[in-house]
Amino acid sequence: MEYRSLFSPHTLKGLKVRNRIVLPPMVCFGYTDETGIAGPKNFEHYSTRAESGAGLIITEATAVNKDGRAASSQLGIWSDDHIPGLSEITSIVRGHGAVSILQLHHAGLVTPPAVAPVALGPSAEADKPSTRELTVDEIHGIISDFIKGGIRARAAGFDGVELHGAHGYLINQFTNTLWNHRTDEYGGSFENRLRFATEIIEGIKKHCGPEFILGCRIGANTPTLDDGINVAVHYESLGLDYAHISHGGNLQNLPRPPKGFDYNWMVYSGVRVKEKLKIPVIAVNEIKTAERANYLIENGLADFVSVGRPQLADPYWVKHIQQGEEVNACLSCKPRCRWYESSELCPARKKLKEQVY
């Protein structure tokens, strides 16, 4: 078979994953409403990608607190009312043979005004009067929201959760000195800046049982790659089960891949993190083709590979690769993917709909 490494199984905390292809978390804006309850559009979205063959399906950023959503139509897990819809997703995904993980999320300082008039974070941002520093009691409340999110995800049948610790959202804001200027036990030293994430990780591990997978999306440049590596090493020491290496939500200190490295700095960061960890590492960003994905696995540069936008553009991307058929290619829209507004605007998907699909 072609792409033998990519299609080889691997284990994640003892659970067999049928291949190395991950559907990374990607919010489907407009698929739910203010309630954050998963509905038919979400079911269809995950059903097609799982049926297609991805080994690991990471459900999109799901809000642990209503006031910390990144948009008013984002999946939620802040109440037990969310469990039935999420259970439907896990039974569909499992039915198609994929492992299911849910991404737990809080937007922190980038919570938009439509969601909350004041965005809360480790510290207020000097140039943004609509932001405020969290009190220690509020921090404890949000840590508890994340832990309850883990417990609800488990109740909904997920095999595990992934903390959204990248892209400049709340967990990443705490770890990064760009946003965290606190002088109490949640700021200052490396250990203090990681206390927020540490308490979430410890709480989820304590309450969700030894078999429940706990991963984290980690911002590589937080603010430097060395910091990102140290964060990953620390999380591993707490018992993290996998690390998913992406960007840290800012354009400073971007690592420079060496000459001849044929992938971007985020993939390079994943490779560098992998050198220091024993747990599986997922590489992501513009990997795009099966050939490029396979190379990373074959050469031991990553354990899993996330293929995001290509699986938005072609729900059956994996199946098409596996059967040697043409994929419906992502057109790499600039300045950014049209799915951020609506899947209906994706030019590749429009093309697909014109075919009999």
Ligand SMILES: Cc1cc2nc3c(=O)[nH]c(=O)nc-3n(C[C@H](O)[C@H](O)[C@H](O)COP(=O)(O)O)c2cc1C
């Ligand atoms: C529409 C859209 C929504 C996204 N939502 C999330 C999200 O919920 N959580 C997250 O960690 N990353 C999110 N991402 C980032 C993707 O997971 C992925 O890292 C990014 O698309 C780069 O991978 P790719 O080049 O394979 O698409 C999103 C990306 C897109 C295009």
